[in-house]
Amino acid sequence: MTEADVDKTEVLFRTLNADDPEATEIESLCMECGENGMTRLLLTKIPFYKEVVIMSFACDFCGFRNNELQSGGKIEEQGVEITLICDSPKDLNRQVVKSDYTSIKIAELEFEIPAQSQKGEVTTVEGILDRSVQGLEQDQPLRRIQDPEGAKQIEEFVEKFKSLRGQKFTMIFEDISGNCFVENPNAPATDPGTTHKYFTRTTEQDAILGIYMEETTPAMSDKDPSDVLLELQSEVLQFGTNCPECNVPCITNMKLTNIPHFKEVVIMATNCDACGHRTNEVKSGGGIEPTGIRIEISIKELMDLKRDVLKSDTCDMQVPELDLEVGPHALGGRFSTVEGLLVAMKEQLLAHWGDSATESTSVKYQDFLDKMDQALEAKLPITLILDDPAGNSYIQSLQDSVEENVKVTRYERSHEQNEDLGLNHIKTEDYHEEN
Template identity: 50%
Template sequence: MADTTDTDCVDTSSDNKPLFRDLTGDIDDQETTEIDDTLCMNCHESGTTRLLMTRIPYFREVVLMSFDCPHCNFSNNELQPASTIQDQGVRVTLKVETSKDLNRQVVKGESASLSIPELDFEVPSNSQKGVLTTVEGVIDRAVRGLEQEQPIRRTMDPATAEKIDAFIEKLRGLTDVKTPFTLVLDDPTGNSFVENPFAPSKDKNVTLVHYPRTSEQNIQLGLPAENEDVPTGPGEDDAENLADEVLSFNTNCPNCQSPVPTNMKVVDIPYFKQVIIMATTCDRCGHRSNEVKSASGVAEKGRRMTLNMTDPSDLTRDVLKSETCTVCIPELDFELSLSYGIGGKFTTLEGLVIDIKEQLEKNAFCLGDSSTDTGGNKMKEFLGKLAEKNPKLTSSVILQIADGKRMVHIELDDPAGNSYLQNVYAPDPDPELVVEDYVRNHEQNEDLGLNQMRTENYAEDN
């Protein structure tokens, strides 16, 4: 049996530190686990495997694995998602236009397929291990994979080897970015990711689409197919009792992955709709979170709400921000899109502003050791603007907003129509709150998975 040695390992029983922590610039601060006497698959001698459990900002927890063999110098890196399979798959389309796009961080899960339409090239799912790399690293990895069997092909099938050599040159030519190309990452588990170097602004080069998995994809992932019998919840006779009960189910803490109970309750919001609120409190690391899900599905129209703050009391307004909602503050030229948002929240306007500030400060891709000069400077400049102090006030801009000392416009735009901003004058109209219901465009319907959804005439297909 291999011996295991811990290097600065996390001991949650003694110091209550989370199991998954953010990456820092100091390598000595990283909690890694070393496993000696690991079999090298190249020379069959003993090597060392290192495990690093970390959290990727605006994404989720992952486990980075690195293997080194001192005998043959073979090395290997692999990434495994530490989170569960997501409710929907994800398709990320990146338009690579400049050399800076080649430096974008990419999380490619093992179940993800990768394609470059301009070259009619595709790496099938489950053909490579998961990896944390860059766009350029993805291309280099594809080149190495094609080159691996070339010596044998040149002997056995020279014609095919010559064609593959020509294709390899085309792949290598992509790194010069003389002409733009498209990189498509399709992961049915929803656990793949492409960095947004423009955060907190919107990324115009990335299209993110969440889609429902097919029965075949569910079977490949070991999940029940759509037509299989699955356990159902309470029947109609028990529906009325749900509004008065707090249900509890077991899950894992999103911060340290310890087993914790999650409480769930159905709540009716006056002058809005019914929602489901889920709250989790971890006794081990102290993490607390709440999440909100709509109990009525996607609305017929999208909804855009704009509040003109005129009084500090506006900060006490209740806010329901769904996971599909974008938050804008025009005075700060700020937009928090659904791709890099803070999930579903039921809080106050003050709590939402503070959550936004904390979320931006956790963006290690732009502020930590993984940041680039351009992305890091842009994020630091923006956070500097938020932290800028008024000579007459001692607090920063973001705290001035949270304290009601600076009045701004807050805009919530939800294509699903499941977000809510309290009207304190209800049932009368609110003079400072503009609510606009609009018809979604094709792209918004695609993001919500509605374009291919059928809700009628199922019997005709059976």
């Protein structure tokens, strides 16, 4: 079958449910005994995460079993470091999705599982601890004969590992591909047990992922920058991409436009014919501002919901009354209204609220959605906070004078925020002397 024969309108990654067809089965070679076994492939989506390919191999001749997971989505623009503080038995049950490029550290034991030493998998925090113990104990019988002292030290270390279940400890996940996930048991509320830090990859890390920067072609470098800008402003550009919902190939439209009283922005819109998903994304047409910006909007009337809002892809959103915090990568950059942002948050939560939710989780979800509906009707006063370290977010003013229910604060970025934006290692003075 050629690529042209494939129906590109068929959704590739479906939400997992009991009515799904069976997984795809492929006969494949067993690496243990050399006979043919069976590999089962399932393309699905993990709630609050992304598309994944789950692979399960089984050999009926020797009994060998192997499970593996690979990301079905794109490599993220930044790497991610997730710090999890486990201080209760419930934290051991948190689901974890780790890719091939995830390294895991346990700070209290100075223990590390290097990246690319294990295949990607869906597991739990307890599963990571159990697998680590099994790996340490694997060669102990032989080691007790050949190296008794070393075997004794490993036994003592394993005991420390097993004692972690009743203690508070810190587990750090670092993934240069950005495809790592730790479950939030308090969803849709914020997770006090985890902190997320995004970082810009180095050239060496890009090379590990197979990402290489393309050199600028002479044809582009010969063009005058003002001519390129006029060309972008005068037409809608189109390029091929994949649907962020089902991963089917589709077309994205891009247009450079100017927002009054703000700056030039790039608006990108995608419409998928396969699943009907529509999205718009906004990126700043200028650089990073000298200071960060924090915008607080008190929403008390229906008119407040109609304000135009530009949320950049570096902007964090919070609604204290709903105990809601949305990171910059959750919704990306958007040009919408206050109501549009709230509806987008609600739709994203509804998309991940499935039959697998526990009763307590369902109660939390329903209570949250009821409050969200009240806020969308201006019956529940709330405060929407936009915190953008890059300073590229904007809220429409409904009057010329200063408004009491809108508070705009500009602030100096911290060292950590500059690090997240990749500014700490940029040389802006005398850089030409090194060439």
